[in-house]
Amino acid sequence: MHKKTVRSGYIYRAQRRLVILGCLTILLLLLAGVAATLGSYPLGIAEVYRTILAGPGSGLDTEIIVWQYRLPRVIMAILAGAALGFAGAVMQGILRNPLASPFTLGIASAASFGASLAIVLGAGFAGSGSLIVGNAFLFTLIAAAAVYGLARYRGISPETMIMAGIAIMYLFSAMTSFLQYIGTSEDVHEVVFWMLGSLGRSTWNTVIVAGIILCLIFPAFMYMARNFNTLAAGDEAATSLGVPVEHVRITGMAGASLLTAAVICFTGTIGFIGLVAPHITRMVMGGDHRYLLPGTALMGSLLLLGADSIGRTIMAPQILPVGIMTSFLGVPFFIYLFLRRRRDYW
Amino acid sequence: MVKVSLDNIRFSYHSDQVLKGVSFDIDDGNVLCLVGPNGSGKTTLVRCIDRILDPEGSVFLDGMDIRDMHRSTIAKNIGYVPQAGTRIAAASVFEVVMMGRTPHMGWSTSEEDIDWTEKAIHFLGIEQLADREYNELSGGQQQKVLIARAVAQNPKVLLLDEPTNSLDIRHQLEALSIIHHLSRETGITIIMAVHDLTLAARYADQLMMLKKGQLVAFGTPDELITTERIKDVYGVESKIFRDTDAGLIVTPLKPVSEITA
Numbered sequence: 001m002h003k004k005t006v007r008s009g010y011i012y013r014a015q016r017r018l019v020i021l022g023c024l025t026i027l028l029l030l031l032a033g034v035a036a037t038l039g040s041y042p043l044g045i046a047e048v049y050r051t052i053l054a055g056p057g058s059g060l061d062t063e064i065i066v067w068q069y070r071l072p073r074v075i076m077a078i079l080a081g082a083a084l085g086f087a088g089a090v091m092q093g094i095l096r097n098p099l100a101s102p103f104t105l106g107i108a109s110a111a112s113f114g115a116s117l118a119i120v121l122g123a124g125f126a127g128s129g130s131l132i133v134g135n136a137f138l139f140t141l142i143a144a145a146a147v148y149g150l151a152r153y154r155g156i157s158p159e160t161m162i163m164a165g166i167a168i169m170y171l172f173s174a175m176t177s178f179l180q181y182i183g184t185s186e187d188v189h190e191v192v193f194w195m196l197g198s199l200g201r202s203t204w205n206t207v208i209v210a211g212i213i214l215c216l217i218f219p220a221f222m223y224m225a226r227n228f229n230t231l232a233a234g235d236e237a238a239t240s241l242g243v244p245v246e247h248v249r250i251t252g253m254a255g256a257s258l259l260t261a262a263v264i265c266f267t268g269t270i271g272f273i274g275l276v277a278p279h280i281t282r283m284v285m286g287g288d289h290r291y292l293l294p295g296t297a298l299m300g301s302l303l304l305l306g307a308d309s310i311g312r313t314i315m316a317p318q319i320l321p322v323g324i325m326t327s328f329l330g331v332p333f334f335i336y337l338f339l340r341r342r343r344d345y346w
Numbered sequence: 347m348v349k350v351s352l353d354n355i356r357f358s359y360h361s362d363q364v365l366k367g368v369s370f371d372i373d374d375g376n377v378l379c380l381v382g383p384n385g386s387g388k389t390t391l392v393r394c395i396d397r398i399l400d401p402e403g404s405v406f407l408d409g410m411d412i413r414d415m416h417r418s419t420i421a422k423n424i425g426y427v428p429q430a431g432t433r434i435a436a437a438s439v440f441e442v443v444m445m446g447r448t449p450h451m452g453w454s455t456s457e458e459d460i461d462w463t464e465k466a467i468h469f470l471g472i473e474q475l476a477d478r479e480y481n482e483l484s485g486g487q488q489q490k491v492l493i494a495r496a497v498a499q500n501p502k503v504l505l506l507d508e509p510t511n512s513l514d515i516r517h518q519l520e521a522l523s524i525i526h527h528l529s530r531e532t533g534i535t536i537i538m539a540v541h542d543l544t545l546a547a548r549y550a551d552q553l554m555m556l557k558k559g560q561l562v563a564f565g566t567p568d569e570l571i572t573t574e575r576i577k578d579v580y581g582v583e584s585k586i587f588r589d590t591d592a593g594l595i596v597t598p599l600k601p602v603s604e605i606t607a
Binding site: 005006007009010011013014096098223225226227229230232233234236237239240241242243244282286287288290292345346 | 393396397398417418419420421422424425426428432433434435436437438440441442444445446448449451453455460463464467468473476477479481492495499
């Protein structure tokens with residue numbers, strides 16, 4: 001009898017997590033359908049699902065609207081939310097720091113600088129058509145490499161990586177500010193708009209690129225989930241439990257940076273999701289990364305798709321940038337969960 | 347029973363040499379306590395034996411250099427209980443104890459891993475804590491959870507870094523008697539750094555005394571603890587009593603003046 005109670009709590013929580021994952025998935029599918037009904041041309045939710053299920057090239061009247069205009073944006077919201085949430089959860093886990101996110105570690109500010117460079121000076125590495133995207137992607141990776149290089153110099157600990165990340169963030173912010181200072185007002189407007197983040201630039205091409213990178217990194221991170229769990233016990237304990245700590249930390253940071261880069265180069269810097277989606281999920285599901293990672297991906301998608309849907313309708317036909325909406329929507333939700341949480345979860 | 351051999355272990359933090367060539371062999375599943383003043387290298391030595399730190403010299407397990415072992419193989423053989431104090435985010439006690447299974451388990455949790463976790467929780471008598479959040483526990487409770495984690499790991503050698511640090515007297519006694527009991531039950535070799543000489547004398551089968559990174563004495567508590575040696579190693583005048591219940595009691599009196607030390 002006694003024996004049963006010790007394990008039953010663990011087993012109950014594991015089952016509860018699966019139920020929550022199932023619910024989040026259903027919720028996301030529903031929200032995706034609803035989001036695709038929103039826009040200047042009115043569509044019913046049944047019509048949307050029918051058009052989606054009929055596939056592209058079905059010849060339905062609604063095909064072009066749904067498949068060409070609405071779905072890329074909806075799917076990009078799902079992918080971007082998943083990638084940013086995922087990257088945040090991994091960063092918080094490997095750095096054992098609740099404030100870690102693509103933003104606090106300089107990655108997003110590097111992307112902003114890359115985009116600004118393209119907008120203000122027309123300088124960059126990619127061809128002219130994808131100058132902004134190419135720059136944002138490349139500078140994100142440069143920032144990640146710089147954080148790694150600086151941390152490597154003093155030993156790859158959470159503290160050194162966070163200090164290096166913050167230093168890099170300020171450096172790129174200053175350089176972006178400098179470009180804004182010397183740029184024309186049109187340039188500055190475009191830079192600011194880019195930094196607010198938007199899903200309006202989504203096409204099937206951007207969906208495919210972001211989707212491929214997500215599909216490559218997601219299984220790798222899921223495979224490492226146990227190591228992320230044990231790393232929570234601290235570097236020493238994890239090492240003695242057989243976890244190759246530095247390797248996990250470096251791979252985790254590289255993967256999280258790549259995920260972030262793959263998304264924000266297309267969408268601009270969408271804040272908040274990477275920081276908050278992991279916390280919300282951790283409060284609801286606990287810290288086991290085998291559940292936390294997919295849960296955070298779903299939570300990030302829900303938050304971003306929800307925010308974008310509201311941003312598109314609340315002041316229609318004016319569309320509010322999704323970067324603004326994520327905070328408006330996410331902050332009250334986060335504060336509510338934070339205040340009513342019963343467990344000392346971090 | 348595994349044989350642990352250290353061959354001329356040396357370790358430096360930057361230019362400061364903390365361990366200056368420590369060698370010993372132990373091949374009995376006993377409780378061995380490392381004692382010595384602050385900065386004598388106890389904690390560093392414990393970390394070197396588990397290769398959390400990478401020392402010069404070699405550590406052998408049954409004649410095999412652990413430098414040639416994979417990290418997870420070392421983890422199957424050597425357990426390490428750090429001092430409590432590190433927070434573990436969003437993890438229940440059950441999950442923290444289950445981390446001990448990391449070197450044994452795959453991606454999914456097997457029945458065997460759950461059995462071991464449960465067994466370790468029973469061994470420490472912390473059933474009522476199993477579903478609590480680790481971060482909410484007191485220092486003494488956390489220390490027990492960390493010992494349970496090492497029990498679940500099922501190692502052949504268990505290292506502990508001052509497991510009684512920051513515990514009250516009741517928890518000190520509980521922790522040490524559990525560790526002693528574990529050694530008697532399972533026959534694993536226990537090596538722990540301990541500050542308190544009286545506690546070390548009571549629970550250790552053998553003591554090892556370190557001074558400035560060198561092993562100065564090795565033997566049973568009765569052989570090893572003398573007022574002369576305490577004066578030499580700690581620089582303290584002391585009195586030693588023998589009590590039928592408490593065993594050997596060391597009472598420090600006053601520091602030896604600088605000139606004679």
